Amino acid sequence: MQASRFLPGLLLMLFALAAEASEIPPAFEGRRLFTSYCQLCHGPDGKGDGPLAKALGIVPADLTTTVRSRSDTVLRKIITGEGRQFITGRTRHNIISDKMPEWKGIFTDEQVDALIAYLRFLSKKKHDLMGDPERGMQLYRKYCAVCHGEEGDGHGVMTRLIGLHPMDHTNPNETDRLDNEAMVHSILEGKGFMPAWKGILSREDAEALVSYIRLLSRP
Ligand code: HEC
Ligand code: HEC
Incomplete structure (x- = not known):
């Protein structure tokens, strides 16, 4: 009786943990x-x-x-x-x-x-890691996943809502085309419908993000 009342909550929690992992x-x-x-x-x-x-x-x-x-x-x-x-x-x-x-x-x-x-x-890898990817992950989840998706594949919530086509950060054929400096530049200055982040993020933040994006690459 008690157990069945808690079960749905427990399942949700497990799902959340699985999603996180x-x-x-x-x-x-x-x-x-x-x-x-x-x-x-x-x-x-x-x-x-x-x-x-x-x-x-x-x-x-x-x-x-x-x-x-x-x-x-x-x-x-x-x-x-x-x-x-x-x-x-x-x-x-x-x-x-x-x-x-x-x-x-x-x-x-x-x-x-x-x-x-x-x-x-x-x-x-074609480009060395720059910046701290741990910090990059936190920033990515906070600011970028909404368009680029939690997994970086370009399927974020916002993408569907307003029909954007962000870069697929899991595809090395796309990300490798940009060297580290070019990527930092796009993040800070913006590119097409991709917002400029320089008022919100520092250069160090952008470097951390580049590092995280490189590690999103699927082999
Ligand atoms: C409002 C949606 C949106 C958000 C939020 C967003 N992006 Fe983008 N991003 C895009 C779109 C759309 C493109 C494709 C731009 C183009 O090529 O026209 C893109 C492209 C890029 C590119 C490739 C740029 C290039 O020169 O081709 C990088 C790198 C990138 N995003 C990183 C990030 C990072 C890091 C964040 C978080 C700080 C972020 N994006 C947040 C929409 C977004
Ligand atoms: C105490 C030192 C030491 C640590 C710690 C260590 N390795 Fe090694 N590893 C070696 C040595 C020495 C060799 C070379 C052995 C040889 O060439 O016969 C080697 C060889 C390898 C190889 C084989 C390379 C090849 O293709 O010939 C791989 C793969 C590898 N290590 C992965 C790892 C991973 C993953 C870790 C961490 C979980 C790790 N190693 C931790 C000493 C270490």
Whole structure:
């Protein structure tokens, strides 16, 4: 009796939580995890020059080049350590040396997917990240999602109401055409029906937004 009264509210809450989780772009989530767990060895840009690597005297791979030829399945094996060995005839081979820690049981499947999305981003990106994407996400939700959509795909509430066609920020073919400076400029000065934000947002804000927009790219 009591339970059934609360059930609808509980379901709504769960839906809200699910919606919140799905709005975090995979590469953005992957960058968070990478910053906490991987950059110590692999370096902030994945080039292999992290501070711990120097201390341990090891040379981690330059992920911006090696990851290109690896399938998602192999990357998953490398990261979790599960099935890192493969067998040809009688000999076992390691895909990589065991200097790379095995992260089995530490990440959920979704987190491993997010890490892989960020590794793909690192190996494909045409423009470096500028500004703080964490701040960028907050600003994007507050000011931009209404037209560009929560997920950045250009389907915001306002788009339907007044028939606008904002840029699809999840499509790297569209966003890569603009370098960082051009994007900052469009945000601050406006472009067509896209409002100029310079009275409301600082240059630093615009840089943070550019960084977040880059991480919205779908592979
Ligand atoms: C303690 C240092 C260390 C940490 C922390 C670390 N790695 Fe590594 N990683 C290495 C080393 C060393 C190699 C190179 C092993 C080799 O080439 O045989 C490597 C290799 C890799 C490779 C394989 C590159 C290739 O294609 O050959 C991937 C992918 C990778 N690491 C991802 C990650 C991710 C994701 C994290 C964070 C969850 C992480 N690493 C954290 C040391 C580290
Ligand atoms: C009122 C709706 C609206 C809002 C709000 C909005 N945009 Fe846009 N945005 C557009 C439209 C429409 C375009 C396409 C403009 C064109 O090419 O004519 C666009 C294009 C862009 C472009 C590409 C510009 C170029 O040079 O091609 C960027 C980058 C962008 N928006 C970022 C943002 C950011 C960041 C925010 C939040 C601070 C934001 N937008 C908020 C409607 C909006």
